[in-house]
Amino acid sequence: MPLTDAKIRTTKPADKPQKLADGGGLYLEVRPTGAKLWRYRYRIAGKENVFAIGDYPNIGLSDARELHRKARGLVEQGIHPSHNRQAERLANNAANANTFEAVAREWMAKKSAGWTPYYLRQVENFLSGDVFPYVGKLPIRSVTAAHLLEIIRRIEGRGAETVALLVRQWSSAIFRYAVATLRADSDPAAALKGAIHRPKVEHRKPLSREQIAEFATALDEYGGYRTTVIALRLMLLTFVRTVELRKAEWSEFDLDRAEWRIPAERMKMREPHIVPLSRQAVELLRELHTHTGGRGLLFPNYRNPKECMTATTLNRALERMGFNGKDSIGFSAHGFRATASTILNEMGYQSDVIERQLAHAERNKVRTSYNQAEYMKDRRTMMQEWADMVENMMKPKEGGEQCQD
Structure with a gap:
């Protein structure tokens, strides 16, 4: 019974x-x-x-x-x-051992060798702040698309659409890694592609020829550190990325040969880059050497000389000069690249020469090698002609007016 x-x-x-x-x-x-x-x-x-x-x-x-x-x-x-x-x-x-966070950190360790320190910090900070607190301790097999959708919508809700897109992409990469290592069966983040509206890209606003003349006047009247003034002038003459200039070291420069060789680990595309230096750039660098030549960095941080100039220093200077911030033209330090690219293209320089000097990506690796060798003479000529033109724009004309040609 x-x-x-x-x-x-x-x-x-x-x-x-x-x-x-x-x-x-x-x-x-x-x-x-x-x-x-x-x-x-x-x-x-x-x-x-x-x-x-x-x-x-x-x-x-x-x-x-x-x-x-x-x-x-x-x-x-x-x-x-x-x-x-x-x-x-x-x-x-x-x-339980293969939690989302554990697999994510393993993925980061595998991939970080090919990342810049900035990108690594970006991945770590956003995953630690926006993802791990919610699903980090869950077994990765139990994390669903619904979990991830809630996370990225929360990020989107605070106005950080770009971060939400990155978090979805990184989560998808983590799941693909988990699938490849037999710790997940599928990628739930793949189902969320398109769930976040991609914000419209705001291109870096370039300076016009007239504004370059205005910039020269504002720079002459700027009351900040001379090293900051030199940095801004070099940004205009070399149009490198701000991080490439801020972290530049004296060992990378050969002023007698008028050449700056930036190592691959500091370049966005992870390839070494050569910057031909104009006469004007060399003069500025020789002056800068009297200020910071006894140190490794061209632009050390005044509060911590072992570190480089902060990322906000140049933009704050531009803000004080009236070029950035509220009620301004919205010009940032990165805009020097767009300024040079726009005007040089208008002047009829070969786009390949300009793109190579901007260190933009070249998908064809054979062509990359060819460009580095073939265009160096053209790049040297272009950089000097660019500096001469900028110098002419920045010279005051008779009667106190500035050249606008």
Whole structure:
């Protein structure tokens, strides 16, 4: 006769263990200590075995019958329920060890060798701030598209659409890595492609020829550090990326040969870059050498000389000069690149020469090598002609007006 809850509750311990059968090999063992334990007796290959289902009342009668039903299904397949439970426990332990954060950090460690320090910090900071607090401790197999959608919508809600797009891309890369290492079955982030509206790209505003003349006047009247003035002039003459100038070291320069060689690890495209230096740039660098030549960096931080000039220094200077900030033309330090590119293209210089000097990516690797060798003479000529033209723009005309040609 099958067991009832009342029968189980009212059965008292005896001197010897008691077995209360429920049918199909399931029974409740009542021990002299008062413990009540669910057991399932079964046979595989003619050998009798006992599977410990659990204890009462933690597992009630209905739950015990459901677990018994599942165990009988395994026995019919020739699988010992205890072996199956052990395998599930190991799988769960592995899943708990392979949390989203653990796999993400492993992915970062694998990929970081090919990243710039800035990009690595960007990935770490946004994942740590926006993703790990919500799904970092979950087994990666249990993280769903719904989890990720909530995260990226939260980021989008604070107005950081670009960050939301990056987080989705990085999450997708993490899941693809997990799939490749057999710790996930699919990439749920892939389903979210298109869920975030990509913001319209605001291109860096360039200076017009007239504004270059205005910039020269504002720079002459700027009351800040002379090294900041030199940095801004060099940005205009060399049109390198701001980080390339801020972190420049004197060991990279050969002023006698009028050449600056930027190492690959500091370049966005991870390839070394040569900047031919105009006469005007060399003059500025020789002056700068009297200020910072005894140090490794061209532009050390005044508060911490071992570090370089901060990323905001140049833009704050432009803000004080009226070129950046509220009610301005919105010109940032990175805009010197757009300024040179726009005017040089207008002047008819070969686009390949301009693009090579801007250190933009060249997808054809054979062509990249060809450009580096073929265009160097043209780049030297262009850089000097650019500096001469800028110098002419910045000279005051008779009567105090400035040249605008």
